[in-house]
Amino acid sequence: MHEMGIAQNILDIAVAAARKEGASKITRINLVAGELRGIEPMQLTFCFAVVARDTIAGNAYLDIETVPVSGYCNECQTNFSIDDYAYVCPQCGSVKIEVTGGTELRLKDIEIE
Amino acid sequence: MKINVMQEVLQANDRIAGENRKIFQKNKNLVLNLMSSPGAGKTSLLEKTAEMLQGRLRLGVIVGDLETTRDADRISKYNIPAIQLTTGNACHLDANMVSYALPHLKLEEIDILVIENVGNLVCPAEFIVGEDYKIMILSVTEGDEKPLKYPMMFHESKLLLINKIDLAQYTNFNMEEAKANAHKINPDMDIIEISCTQGTGLDRWIKWLVEHYKQKLKGSAHA
Ligand SMILES: Nc1nc2c(ncn2[C@@H]2O[C@H](COP(=O)(O)OP(=O)(O)OP(=O)(O)O)[C@@H](O)[C@H]2O)c(=O)[nH]1
Ligand SMILES: [Mg+2]
Numbered sequence: 173m174h175e176m177g178i179a180q181n182i183l184d185i186a187v188a189a190a191r192k193e194g195a196s197k198i199t200r201i202n203l204v205a206g207e208l209r210g211i212e213p214m215q216l217t218f219c220f221a222v223v224a225r226d227t228i229a230g231n232a233y234l235d236i237e238t239v240p241v242s243g244y245c246n247e248c249q250t251n252f253s254i255d256d257y258a259y260v261c262p263q264c265g266s267v268k269i270e271v272t273g274g275t276e277l278r279l280k281d282i283e284i285e
Numbered sequence: 286m287k288i289n290v291m292q293e294v295l296q297a298n299d300r301i302a303g304e305n306r307k308i309f310q311k312n313k314n315l316v317l318n319l320m321s322s323p324g325a326g327k328t329s330l331l332e333k334t335a336e337m338l339q340g341r342l343r344l345g346v347i348v349g350d351l352e353t354t355r356d357a358d359r360i361s362k363y364n365i366p367a368i369q370l371t372t373g374n375a376c377h378l379d380a381n382m383v384s385y386a387l388p389h390l391k392l393e394e395i396d397i398l399v400i401e402n403v404g405n406l407v408c409p410a411e412f413i414v415g416e417d418y419k420i421m422i423l424s425v426t427e428g429d430e431k432p433l434k435y436p437m438m439f440h441e442s443k444l445l446l447i448n449k450i451d452l453a454q455y456t457n458f459n460m461e462e463a464k465a466n467a468h469k470i471n472p473d474m475d476i477i478e479i480s481c482t483q484g485t486g487l488d489r490w491i492k493w494l495v496e497h498y499k500q501k502l503k504g505s506a507h508a
């Protein structure tokens with residue numbers, strides 16, 4: 173289960189950021205997860221609760237914002253959303269596109285006390 | 286109080302992968318991260334590859350396996366340096382685990398290093414280990430809709446090997462459908478049909494390997 177490793181990394185980053193501010197408690201963690209990462213929010217939430225127990229993030233709420241897959245066309249310079257894995261430009265039909273969203277896995281911000 | 290963090294969650298892994306990559310670069314290794322479902326034929330492919338590359342290019346292998354050293358033993362029979370990483374209950378290799386294996390390999394005596402990841406279609410795609418390319422195997426017994434169910438791995442892979450084509454006649458696997466699904470996720474993906482047991486298509490795989498090895502050498506000559 174890769175969610176366990178990811179949960180541990182989230183905890184480490186959040187705790188380091190909170191410590192730098194001298195915080196005693198993390199109340200919320202806002203995560204951005206691209207759809208392509210295949211993160212199961214339920215599983216990640218569960219794993220996070222396990223690794224965070226007995227830490228300053230023990231009662232933190234983990235918010236997982238799922239980012240849909242999006243693309244940019246190199247031919248006609250259009251931005252568009254990619255539904256159902258159709259990696260073609262809806263404007264001009266080109267397949268010379270770049271995936272611009274949906275692969276990220278980023279810790280956006282945290283709330284501390 | 287809200288604090289801005291904006292950090293990649295897997296940055297620790299990615300940093301170590303970068304260090305591995307420097308070591309590979311120095312030793313002029315082409316490094317491939319080989320992924321598939323359990324039993325799709327990763328070790329079988331490496332056995333055949335070892336045989337076919339003999340006297341041409343020097344192969345080295347790192348195998349990630351949950352418990353046993355069976356896969357490494359199978360490959361060592363071909364006089365190929367093979368290191369087994371027992372992952373315990375981890376479902377993928379990460380950059381740190383791979384870095385532990387590196388001192389045990391004479392990388393300067395290896396041209397192509399293949400890292401056989403743990404059999405799993407989800408987790409390994411998340412963790413880069415310092416590879417040049419991710420490549421994957423899909424066997425016909427798994428079904429042609431797999432690319433749509435597990436898009437991340439197909440999206441990240443440079444090459445798809447469709448294995449066990451000798452069994453295709455006994456299944457409802459539709460080859461055209463499978464390729465179309467894979468190309469839908471990743472239009473640039475190379476696809477080669479193979480059978481490890483019968484040897485079909487393996488010459489094309491070896492050609493792909495040799496070409497990408499040459500490209501890598503050219504690239505690192507400038508670097
Ligand atoms: N019929 C047929 N069987 C194959 C082929 N390639 C591999 N196999 C068989 O599939 C089984 C699994 O092959 P392995 O090479 O061990 O697969 P793997 O991906 O390394 O498996 P794990 O490491 O356990 O994930 C073995 O019994 C192989 O003999 C093929 O092309 N055709
Ligand atoms: Mg194997």
Ligand SMILES: [Zn+2]
Pocket residue numbers: 245246247248249250261262263264265266
């Ligand atoms: Zn376009």
